[in-house]
Amino acid sequence: MRIAIALFEGFTALDAIGPYEVLQRLPGSETVFVGERTGVYRTDTGVVGLHADATLDEVDRPDIVVVPGGPGTRHGFNDALIDWAKQVHETTQWTTSVCTGSLLLGAAGILQGLKATSHWMALDQLPALGAEPTLERVVVQGKVITAAGVSSGIDMALTLVSLVAGDEVAQAIQLGIEYDPQPPFNAGSPATAPAAIVDLVRSLMGPAMK
Amino acid sequence: MRIAIALFEGFTALDAIGPYEVLQRLPGSETVFVGERTGVYRTDTGVVGLHADATLDEVDRPDIVVVPGGPGTRHGFNDALIDWAKQVHETTQWTTSVCTGSLLLGAAGILQGLKATSHWMALDQLPALGAEPTLERVVVQGKVITAAGVSSGIDMALTLVSLVAGDEVAQAIQLGIEYDPQPPFNAGSPATAPAAIVDLVRSLMGPAMK
Numbered sequence: 001m002r003i004a005i006a007l008f009e010g011f012t013a014l015d016a017i018g019p020y021e022v023l024q025r026l027p028g029s030e031t032v033f034v035g036e037r038t039g040v041y042r043t044d045t046g047v048v049g050l051h052a053d054a055t056l057d058e059v060d061r062p063d064i065v066v067v068p069g070g071p072g073t074r075h076g077f078n079d080a081l082i083d084w085a086k087q088v089h090e091t092t093q094w095t096t097s098v099c100t101g102s103l104l105l106g107a108a109g110i111l112q113g114l115k116a117t118s119h120w121m122a123l124d125q126l127p128a129l130g131a132e133p134t135l136e137r138v139v140v141q142g143k144v145i146t147a148a149g150v151s152s153g154i155d156m157a158l159t160l161v162s163l164v165a166g167d168e169v170a171q172a173i174q175l176g177i178e179y180d181p182q183p184p185f186n187a188g189s190p191a192t193a194p195a196a197i198v199d200l201v202r203s204l205m206g207p208a209m210k
Numbered sequence: 211m212r213i214a215i216a217l218f219e220g221f222t223a224l225d226a227i228g229p230y231e232v233l234q235r236l237p238g239s240e241t242v243f244v245g246e247r248t249g250v251y252r253t254d255t256g257v258v259g260l261h262a263d264a265t266l267d268e269v270d271r272p273d274i275v276v277v278p279g280g281p282g283t284r285h286g287f288n289d290a291l292i293d294w295a296k297q298v299h300e301t302t303q304w305t306t307s308v309c310t311g312s313l314l315l316g317a318a319g320i321l322q323g324l325k326a327t328s329h330w331m332a333l334d335q336l337p338a339l340g341a342e343p344t345l346e347r348v349v350v351q352g353k354v355i356t357a358a359g360v361s362s363g364i365d366m367a368l369t370l371v372s373l374v375a376g377d378e379v380a381q382a383i384q385l386g387i388e389y390d391p392q393p394p395f396n397a398g399s400p401a402t403a404p405a406a407i408v409d410l411v412r413s414l415m416g417p418a419m420k
Contacts, residue, residue, distance in 0.1 A: 014231035014387065017258070021224035021360065024255055031257045040250070040261050045234055047241045048227070049261030051250050099388075120388060137392045149388025150231065154361065159394050171397035171407045176415055177224065178309075178330060178359025180398030181391035182347045184369050187381035188390030197381045205386055 001029040001164065004054075004062035004088070006104075007041040008081055010072020013048040014150050015098040019066045022157035025173045026165060034059045036080045044071040044208075056084040064160070065092050068153070069099030069119065071208045077104045085110065094160060096145040098153035100209070105146065106131055114141040119149035120190050121202065121209045135191070151188075154179060211239040211374065214264075214272035214298070216311075217251040218291055220282020223258040224360050225308040229276045232367035235383045236375060244269045246290045254281040254418075266294040274370070275302050278363070279309030279329065281418045287314045295320065304370060306355040308363035310419070315356065316341055324351040329359035330400050331412065331419045345401070361398075364389060 003023050005016050016033070024031045035041055035052035042049050065088055067081075085108040089095045097105050102118040105111050106129025116131035116139055117123065123133040137148045138156045140163075147156035158179070162170035187193035193201075213233050215226050226243070234241045245251055245262035252259050275298055277291075295318040299305045307315050312328040315321050316339025326341040326349055327333065333343040347358045348366045350373075357366035368389070372380035397403035403411075 012231070013227045017223045017227040020258060021222070024257055031255075033257070033259075040259075045241075047234055047243070047263075048230060049243075049250075049263070051259030051261070053257075053259070137390065138394075148390075149386075151364065151387050151389040151391065155392050155394065162394060167395065168407065168410075171395045171403060172411050172414070174393060174395055174397045175400065175403045175407055175411045176359075177361050178398055179361040179391075179393055180347065180358075180402065181361065181389075181393065182365050183384060183389055183391065184348075184365065184372060185377065185381045185384055187384045188388055190385065192390065193381060193385045197378065197385055200378075201382050201385045204382070 001026060001063045002061065003029055003031040003064040004034045004059045005031065005066045006081060007033050007035040007050060007052045008072055008077065009041055010044040010070050011041060011068050012070035012099060012150055013043050013050065015068030015070060015101060015153055016050065018151060018153035019098060019157040021177055022154060022161060022173055023064065025176060026161055027169065032059060036078060056080060060088060061091055062088055063092060064094045065096060067097040067101035067104050069101040073100045073103050074208060077107060082108045092143065094143050094145060096156060096160065098147045098156060099149050102126065102146040103129065105144070110144060114144060115139050116146040117148050118146065119209065121206055211236060211273045212271065213239055213241040213274040214244045214269045215241065215276045216291060217243055217245040217260060217262045218282055218287065219251055220254040220280050221251060221278050222280035222309060222360055223253050223260065225278030225280060225311060225363055226260065228361060228363035229308060229367040231387055232364060232371060232383055233274065235386060236371055237379065242269060246288060266290060270298060271301055272298055273303045275305045277307040277311035277314050279311040283310045283313050284418060287317060292318045302353065304353050304355060306366060306370065308357045308366060309359050312336065312356040313339065320354060324354055325349050326356040327358045328356065329419065331416060
């Protein structure tokens with residue numbers, strides 16, 4: 001399995017690293033971070049610089065594609081990345097996204113007629129891209145998998161591993177990364193967070209989602 | 211709050227990026243990745259290259275320190291990193307680790323007489339470093355916080371934010387990164403995973419922990 005994780009300026013680090021940490025443990029797989037150019041890509045904060053080791057052109061037949069999201073998407077994805085997603089999707093076994101990475105899949109026409117998810121504050125942007133938004137955390141539609149905001153890529157990747165290699169391999173990877181989540185609060189979804197917290201986050205982060 | 215996340219060759223990416231994704235959202239904070247030298251550090255797999263923007267010497271008074279773990283620790287941490295941890299710990303407000311990062315804190319004498327945790331397969335290495343191992347996921351001992359394997363850094367960082375800035379800020383960050391974990395299996399801890407999976411992971415990963 002050749003796994004390609006796409007980078008662009010203004011990506012969100014955990015969107016990319018969550019799936020990486022799971023998928024790179026898939027037996028017989030090879031993971032590479034790809035970008036329009038090689039070299040360091042920065043998150044929107046500039047704090048994280050992640051190195052892309054291959055160009056999009058060089059990785060033209062990945063079996064699994066992961067597209068992270070991030071505030072960089074509010075300026076639109078660059079055409080090269082959209083064209084690449086469209087092209088490699090023809091031969092991938094799985095095409096996946098985390099957070100607003102689904103907006104890129106949508107822009108590439110990949111979500112047409114499918115249920116899909118995204119960061120909860122970006123769900124309203126999916127219909128214009130032909131997708132039917134849902135609040136589910138991981139949405140499997142044929143070979144296309146979209147995941148909700150930021151941290152959901154870990155759940156998405158474990159689901160993907162179970163589909164590719166079976167439940168036991170997924171369980172072994174889960175145990176290897178000791179993924180026994182114990183968040184100190186039950187505030188991770190707009191459905192469970194206190195209403196005042198939902199309003200606060202919407203006012204703080206909302207502008208970055210448009 | 212000046213937050214420093216330490217990098218070294220052979221670190222585990224999610225150990226560092228989980229806490230980063232939470233802590234960089236702490237209002238009024240500034241996060242930097244530090245290393246003995248600036249430039250790109252590689253995970254043990256070589257797949258991820260993360261850029262350190264400052265040297266240890268340049269960041270001599272961080273308020274919060276995060277030390278990730280990773281297979282690189284099996285060759286021991288370099289002396290520069292241990293000396294730095296020892297020195298900055300004198301003035302930090304919080305000194306934290308994820309996974310086998312606790313072995314570095316231990317080597318720096320920081321865990322002497324404290325309860326601490328690590329990756330479940332490395333817990334047996336803590337007593338030799340003066341610490342009392344515990345299977346808890348996040349262990350707060352005064353200003354020292356240790357977290358269990360790889361993915362636990364997210365829970366650790368949310369706990370830390372609640373201590374630094376209150377529960378509402380932590381909840382807002384949790385919602386911002388949509389941390390509403392839904393692992394497809396209940397295999398994230400040796401206490402809950404099937405025995406055969408525990409044995410499998412122990413045989414595969416055990417050697418890398420020594």
